[in-house]
Amino acid sequence: MTIRYTHPASASGDKIILIIGAGFAGLNAAKVLANQPGVQVILIDKKNHHVFQPLLYQVATAALNPSDVAMTIRSQFTRSERVAVHWGIVTAVNLDEKYVTASDTSLALETHIEVHYDYLIVACGVQHSYFGHAEWEPFAPGLKTIEHATEIRRRYLAAFERAENIPDPAEREPYLTFVVVGGGPTGVELAGAMAEISKTVIVNDFRHIDPSQARVLLIEAGPRVLPAFAEELSKKAERDLCALGVEVLTSTRVDQVGPEGVSAGGRLIPSHCVVWAAGVEAAKLNLTPTPQRDRAGRILVGPSLSLPDYPNVFVVGDMAAVEASPGQVVPGVAPAAIQEGRSAARNIINLLGAKPVERFRYRDKGTMATIGKKRAVVESGKIKLAGVIAWFAWLVIHILFLVGFKNRIAVLLQWIWSYLFSKRGARLITDENWQTAGAAAKPGSQAK
Amino acid sequence: MTIRYTHPASASGDKIILIIGAGFAGLNAAKVLANQPGVQVILIDKKNHHVFQPLLYQVATAALNPSDVAMTIRSQFTRSERVAVHWGIVTAVNLDEKYVTASDTSLALETHIEVHYDYLIVACGVQHSYFGHAEWEPFAPGLKTIEHATEIRRRYLAAFERAENIPDPAEREPYLTFVVVGGGPTGVELAGAMAEISKTVIVNDFRHIDPSQARVLLIEAGPRVLPAFAEELSKKAERDLCALGVEVLTSTRVDQVGPEGVSAGGRLIPSHCVVWAAGVEAAKLNLTPTPQRDRAGRILVGPSLSLPDYPNVFVVGDMAAVEASPGQVVPGVAPAAIQEGRSAARNIINLLGAKPVERFRYRDKGTMATIGKKRAVVESGKIKLAGVIAWFAWLVIHILFLVGFKNRIAVLLQWIWSYLFSKRGARLITDENWQTAGAAAKPGSQAK
Numbered sequence: 001m002t003i004r005y006t007h008p009a010s011a012s013g014d015k016i017i018l019i020i021g022a023g024f025a026g027l028n029a030a031k032v033l034a035n036q037p038g039v040q041v042i043l044i045d046k047k048n049h050h051v052f053q054p055l056l057y058q059v060a061t062a063a064l065n066p067s068d069v070a071m072t073i074r075s076q077f078t079r080s081e082r083v084a085v086h087w088g089i090v091t092a093v094n095l096d097e098k099y100v101t102a103s104d105t106s107l108a109l110e111t112h113i114e115v116h117y118d119y120l121i122v123a124c125g126v127q128h129s130y131f132g133h134a135e136w137e138p139f140a141p142g143l144k145t146i147e148h149a150t151e152i153r154r155r156y157l158a159a160f161e162r163a164e165n166i167p168d169p170a171e172r173e174p175y176l177t178f179v180v181v182g183g184g185p186t187g188v189e190l191a192g193a194m195a196e197i198s199k200t201v202i203v204n205d206f207r208h209i210d211p212s213q214a215r216v217l218l219i220e221a222g223p224r225v226l227p228a229f230a231e232e233l234s235k236k237a238e239r240d241l242c243a244l245g246v247e248v249l250t251s252t253r254v255d256q257v258g259p260e261g262v263s264a265g266g267r268l269i270p271s272h273c274v275v276w277a278a279g280v281e282a283a284k285l286n287l288t289p290t291p292q293r294d295r296a297g298r299i300l301v302g303p304s305l306s307l308p309d310y311p312n313v314f315v316v317g318d319m320a321a322v323e324a325s326p327g328q329v330v331p332g333v334a335p336a337a338i339q340e341g342r343s344a345a346r347n348i349i350n351l352l353g354a355k356p357v358e359r360f361r362y363r364d365k366g367t368m369a370t371i372g373k374k375r376a377v378v379e380s381g382k383i384k385l386a387g388v389i390a391w392f393a394w395l396v397i398h399i400l401f402l403v404g405f406k407n408r409i410a411v412l413l414q415w416i417w418s419y420l421f422s423k424r425g426a427r428l429i430t431d432e433n434w435q436t437a438g439a440a441a442k443p444g445s446q447a448k
Numbered sequence: 449m450t451i452r453y454t455h456p457a458s459a460s461g462d463k464i465i466l467i468i469g470a471g472f473a474g475l476n477a478a479k480v481l482a483n484q485p486g487v488q489v490i491l492i493d494k495k496n497h498h499v500f501q502p503l504l505y506q507v508a509t510a511a512l513n514p515s516d517v518a519m520t521i522r523s524q525f526t527r528s529e530r531v532a533v534h535w536g537i538v539t540a541v542n543l544d545e546k547y548v549t550a551s552d553t554s555l556a557l558e559t560h561i562e563v564h565y566d567y568l569i570v571a572c573g574v575q576h577s578y579f580g581h582a583e584w585e586p587f588a589p590g591l592k593t594i595e596h597a598t599e600i601r602r603r604y605l606a607a608f609e610r611a612e613n614i615p616d617p618a619e620r621e622p623y624l625t626f627v628v629v630g631g632g633p634t635g636v637e638l639a640g641a642m643a644e645i646s647k648t649v650i651v652n653d654f655r656h657i658d659p660s661q662a663r664v665l666l667i668e669a670g671p672r673v674l675p676a677f678a679e680e681l682s683k684k685a686e687r688d689l690c691a692l693g694v695e696v697l698t699s700t701r702v703d704q705v706g707p708e709g710v711s712a713g714g715r716l717i718p719s720h721c722v723v724w725a726a727g728v729e730a731a732k733l734n735l736t737p738t739p740q741r742d743r744a745g746r747i748l749v750g751p752s753l754s755l756p757d758y759p760n761v762f763v764v765g766d767m768a769a770v771e772a773s774p775g776q777v778v779p780g781v782a783p784a785a786i787q788e789g790r791s792a793a794r795n796i797i798n799l800l801g802a803k804p805v806e807r808f809r810y811r812d813k814g815t816m817a818t819i820g821k822k823r824a825v826v827e828s829g830k831i832k833l834a835g836v837i838a839w840f841a842w843l844v845i846h847i848l849f850l851v852g853f854k855n856r857i858a859v860l861l862q863w864i865w866s867y868l869f870s871k872r873g874a875r876l877i878t879d880e881n882w883q884t885a886g887a888a889a890k891p892g893s894q895a896k
Binding site for chain 2 (some may be wrong): 047048049059065066067070072073075078079081083085086087088104113146157158161162163165204205206207208249427429
């Protein structure tokens with residue numbers, strides 16, 4: 001069944017701007033358009049919340065609460081009557097007839113809602129890529145959503161609890177071995193935090209095991225961690241990781257991930273907590289006609305971020321393949337997504353005013369990664385920082401970012417508080433199964 | 449397979465005190481025993497965290513984070529080397545041979561760990577009772593655990609999101625109808641909070657629905673809400689609920705709960721968010737020989753809280769049927785559980801010192817319930833309060849309680865902060881399914 005959705009404001013003659021995805025790109029596009037006269041914005045996302053991804057690893061390692069790094073999308077537009085937020089999954093996009101079909105996760109999946117648009121912004125982001133081994137996912141979750149983060153937290157904390165219950169030290173070992181696959185910023189930050197917590201926060205909480213003896217391995221296929229950074233910073237990061245006790249295995253390829261652990265470089269590393277931070281690919285989205293995509297699945301766009309032949313359709317954020325300079329694609333980082341989202345929104349305003357569109361220009365703000373709680377590496381243009389100074393720069397930049405993100409100094413103070421003092425706050429292991437009996441219908445099925 | 453677990457300290461000749469359950473009763477028993485020379489305490493719980501149940505309804509209604517009302521059990525005993533905390537499920541208790549078998553939720557369920565004890569404290573609490581209709585549970589979760597609270601939060605928030613996606617007002621109605629079954633303190637607090645939030649926090653966040661038009665129904669089988677309170681307070685609570693817009697249906701029996709909603713008093717109330725707060729029964733625990741239980745499944749204990757014929761075994765908290773005065777059973781409330789846990793612990797110390805055991809004496813501190821954010825009813829001895837004064841009393845008492853609970857003024861301030869200012873903080877809808885593909889193995893299965 002298809003319900004044709006008529007936006008209540010379409011009778012007013014306003015133009016409908018549909019945005020798919022409320023990550024950094026889509027959210028910022030909507031904010032630029034929020035108070036624009038003559039437009040109605042419809043923002044669709046498959047979650048009810050926007051995630052501040054750069055701090056997601058802190059949820060995965062129990063330092064912050066999920067709600068510290070996420071906010072409901074609609075709460076950002078309470079006072080923007082021109083923006084309607086919908087929780088739904090876009091199932092198809094018809095570029096020629098200018099409509100999208102979406103389904104509510106709850107309503108029967110055969111019910112599709114049809115939404116027509118005048119302008120479209122596609123900003124669905126990326127998902128993990130297991131290089132053709134989707135069957136590895138259950139054994140090595142990635143870190144893109146709040147659900148991923150709480151699942152990794154659950155496995156990380158549960159591993160220590162389980163080890164405490166096992167009398168035989170040899171049998172314990174796979175529970176006290178943690179493997180992070182992928183040496184980019186996420187992998188480095190996760191491995192560093194995991195090693196640090198086992199040696200500080202929880203070190204005195206167990207009676208039969210010594211959490212500080214837990215092994216954390218970081219596996220990277222390339223010759224060095226943080227390959228996007230200058231070589232000297234990679235070396236410093238690797239040294240800092242080693243100082244925290246992380247075993248860094250570079251030039252090591254993962255051959256297999258399964259219930260027993262990870263096979264890499266010809267040997268099995270037994271582990272019951274493996275995290276995947278090794279690669280991403282653009283989100284799947286059923287567009288007709290099919291646009292051209294690059295090897296990573298990113299959609300090729302023109303210099304103004306619009307689709308070739310569809311000047312009213314923009315693709316932004318990690319999902320777009322945009323050239324920063326000839327042969328150089330804009331990296332998939334938050335500042336780039338924000339800039340692209342804003343540029344696309346401004347271009348729609350230009351088109352509405354019959355003005356020429358602007359060419360997207362990427363302003364590279366640099367890149368950074370923390371290693372544990374007091375060290376980081378920062379690279380911005382010719383500036384290269386490492387150690388405590390870099391960590392302080394990381395902190396200040398993330399605080400400034402969060403101020404804009406949460407829009408409230410109050411929440412910011414709370415965050416600083418929990419980050420600096422309350423590392424113990426979020427150490428809950430919760431189960432996906434809330435039912436006493438356990439056997440009956442799955443939660444959520446009530447709404448079908 | 450059974451692993452015989454030998455406590456590392458048992459060689460020392462210390463007495464082993466095993467406590468099952470880390471609710472208010474078990475946790476407080478462990479605290480009394482924590483630094484007692486000559487004993488080793490083993491505390492087993494099926495969760496890794498203790499829950500401050502009186503505030504759980506605030507998690508269910510998105511006012512507080514799970515970690516605001518829960519703390520990891522082992523973090524309470526970091527400096528108590530005599531206390532070992534284990535995350536496990538007790539599968540059987542052999543009273544004559546003085547051992548317990550437990551299994552780790554993660555390890556294969558056929559692996560049982562055998563733990564011998566000298567003294568045993570049983571404190572497993574209660575679970576929801578669906579009066580013989582366990583099949584209602586998927587459609588009407590109760591509120592006893594963090595998982596319950598986040599599931600109710602998910603359904604409550606998702607209902608508004610889904611209603612926003614439905615163009616037809618008649619089809620929307622079941623999504624904007626919330627039913628709470630049971631008019632005790634939990635039911636009253638849940639219904640009041642649900643009604644209040646729909647009229648305040650989220651009221652301006654939607655474009656197609658008016659959240660303030662949502663219906664909240666409270667169904668109670670007896671003639672009045674809060675039956676444990678004085679009749680005048682019941683009336684005041686009912687009036688306060690009505691002022692918040694809650695429809696209170698007393699003397700109304702629920703006949704059926706299903707995917708369509710609730711059948712009560714001969715009519716169907718279509719609803720996709722039903723919460724069960726109607727009754728509890730003692731937790732199941734496989735004890736051999738089987739002790740005597742009352743109608744609610746509570747285990748009958750003697751005046752010193754020990755099992756008849758087993759002076760080394762104590763049953764405390766909601767699971768125990770203890771007489772406060774002839775014919776009057778101690779109610780299942782947190783202060784009673786705390787008092788019982790401490791009394792049992794002191795009696796074990798008495799037994800170890802060859803002193804006579806004390807008779808348990810319940811000091812009734814009274815009872816209270818909030819209605820919305822600014823009203824409450826309080827009854828303590830001859831004192832009866834209602835309205836804003838009662839709410840203030842409720843606030844002070846819960847703050848004092850939390851000081852002892854979290855042990856840190858810092859965390860207390862954070863709680864006051866989020867309670868007073870950040871109602872929007874915890875409005876995340878997260879799914880139990882973290883996998884991208886969705887089809888593969890269930891999370892957690894990796895560890896089996």
